[in-house]
Amino acid sequence: MTTDRPVADQSGNASTDPARGTATDSAPETVAMVTDRGRRWPWITLLVVVALVVAAVTAWLVTRPQAKSPEAAARDDLKSAQLALINAPGMHYTGQLSGKDGKSAGLDLRVTNGGVTSGTIDYGSGKTLTYLSVGGKTFTRGGKDAWIAHGLTAEAAEQVGNEVLLRPATVLDVDVAAKLKPESLGRRLGPGPGQSDPVILGAAALIDGHSVDGVTSGSVTTYLVSGRARRITDPNLDLTPTPMTADEVAQFYRELRPEVTALDNAGDTEASVTAEFAPGSDRCVLFCFESITVTSTPTPFATVNIPGVTPPGDDIVVAYDMAITINGVVAPHPECGGVLQMPGRGTATLQCRFDLGPGQHAHTDLTLRPVLGRTRADALVAALDTAAKQSGDRAKCTFTSLSEAATPRC
Template sequence: MLGGAAPAHRPQAPHGSGDDPDRRAAYELLVAAAGELADAPAQHYTGTVPGRDGRAVRLDARIGRDGTALSTVDFEDRGHGDLLDLGDDGTYARGDDAFWDTAGPAGAAAAYGTAWVRVDFDALGFDARALIPPVLAADLLPPAAEDEGLPAPGDLPHLGDPATVGGAEARAVRTGATTVWIATGGPPRIVRVETAGSGPAPSGPAYVPARAPSGAATALDVAPLAGGGLAGFRDALRARAGELGGAIDAQVSPAIEGQIKVGPCAPSSCQAEVTVSGRLTARSAYLRPSAPVHAQVTIAMTVENRPIKTCTPVVTMPAGGTATAQCTATYTVKTTQDSYLVEAKASASARALLPADVQRIVDRLATALPEPEPPAVAPPPCEEPAGAADGPGDWHPSGRPVARPAALYQEQVTGVRHGRQYRLGRHDFDGLSVEDGGLVLLEAKGEGYAWPLWGVRVGSDGRLVYADDQDSSAAAGRWAERARRTLGGIERQLRAEVEQVRGVPGARLRVVAAEQTVLDELREYSRGVMSAEDFARIEWRHEARDPGFPGCP
């Protein structure tokens, strides 16, 4: 959940800036606005971000909370291009010659032309995936030692004066080098993100927006997509995805292996067979851990130097593996000839997707990013417990700010009106129940963790694999660091909760997560860092967020 829980044992802030009501108000405002940002189906960003060389890049991007994105990129006098990000189905770019001369490898402009090209997600020198709404929301919040914990007093943001931003009144919330402008009319909404640039340009890719390395500044206006704007984004995504049938894969280097085999040949026909290898040149196997690679093979056959057949089969192989392609030509030769020469030449180019892949993606996008509908059911009865209830702890008011989407999920899971916490010993829990005579303490993890944890996955052997385990690039390091920080904060929270549960005979902790992948990653991470006894006290349960749940009245 976005927001923080203040454990009962956390020391009180000293007098001074740490308990400044303006800084506490700034944090509460930022939590609420970050929750609205993460929960919207998609956001529209316009402005500038730093490029690889430290110079400003103009960006106009529509990005969904599921990771899909459609963007235009302007390198000013250095080219113009388009980006299509399909989440786990890859990132694609196309642009003019100047664009590829700036963003691509040597010879890219001639090799790619105006085709869509599958590229590394940060190939243009900045990480547009850092603008996926849940990722941006998490990055804008100041760090805390525990997940759902309050930041240290000195890390609370500062509240600035009101100003007019985009024609509306907004307040500035400043955390480190980042300033977030939040509209004050209606629900808190982030309308602009600014990150000051300073010092020389970084040596590697620059990232936006929060805690970016030194270099050019970031200045992005932000607006949620809804209604016609959201529908137009979905339609544009499907249209662009439908153009990917001929997309080139810059992450694969196909090559012809050995000699082309010509034969067997008959008086009027001959066959050529080619072996092709597909070397994956993407920096990290983590990005596509098990995806096959495709190559279009062009086989040109001649008889006595006369062209007779050109075949263009597409072959599929595992990354680093091989496949064979064949071409059979028929022809006529003078019957007086005792022999004749049949030759074959071949070349291969990478293909990002097969037609079936393209259709699957187009079909998937048809139901992507649904716009929330008003709840059609009556609000459920919700408890408002107080004092001791069914256990050794007691209910008390929650003193932490929580974003509305997180509060709704907590109410869905616990059946308790948000604003109450169950305190057991030195820690607070979202709720509790008594089952089979035993006490079950509840910890709810709503939507919004999946993308911040994108830098980690559960490997085939059940162990966790981080992005930078196989990739030393700055992009992999940033995502892995974010995942480690997020997992570490959750683990510290769960460890503290288990410590309290351990003291109650028969009690157990139930972790309920809205996202299955997040639950899997939390379970495997906890298995590796907790004792077997503590791990056995935790139940893991997936419960998807109910979009029709209206919350407590």
């Protein structure tokens, strides 16, 4: 078998004999094609890398955290301050209260989220009232000048003296106990959940030597530091709030308990009483006998009037004392004093028996004073204990949402 063998040309490249009609080998063209492809690969790689970089940058631009606007940042800080107040077991407020008539008073009050308030209202030098609110009732006490500044007449202030009185919760027409409850105040600082009310960055104030910007929502301006309210103002109040720890609130309740227990003798100004001596009751047959009819009328701070209907009054307690003076000398008669429970709207009879010797003359002075009484004071002690538990629970279980329907996390 004969095989044709390629003959090398002078250049060293293999070829077939042209006479045999066989095509010349194409190796030089193949080398050129491979060389062209090798030159294109770096450019393809570069284009892929550039495409990947562009895609990564685009994704970062889309997904990166967007810088907050000043208003959005203020809203977030305000929300933190609101939740701090809502979750606080108690707050200590100092500051100033302004009334509609231009009067003002200094405040130094501790207020718990259990609804108990205690502290002082200062109308000026020597005009300080103590203020206690528990179980929905408010009690104040002070000297004559303080009572006059608080709104009593000079005559009434003289009669009251240093007595503890059940009084309306308002001070200069502001219900401070309700307004300063930490949860209530916290919800007033800013818009509620889902509300788009504007939050305005206001003028700065100097607090502890540092300039702090104010954030205004509605009528309230809050000065914030690290998401905490350092100063709160509205048309009536200018306050510095200081959070109370759970231990401080627990101690606060313990210290208040004896004071609340003693409220049975506090004056009840929601009741009015009058007295009428029975004719000839001071005449003596074997012994002397004094008989007095006491009439009571409710005088509640808040009333609901229904035309044609006179609501009955709850029972009240009246402290009384009959001072018997015989021939100008006051004779001790402990049996002629005490407490009387009677209808809040109705009458009751007081009687006092005493001896009178021949030729002696007697005169009776009667003092009547509606008081809270033991039963109602015990109810306030129970309310205080309930509030203490609520404050303790608030310290353990906190809210993370401003929604009033939210439940705390424990």
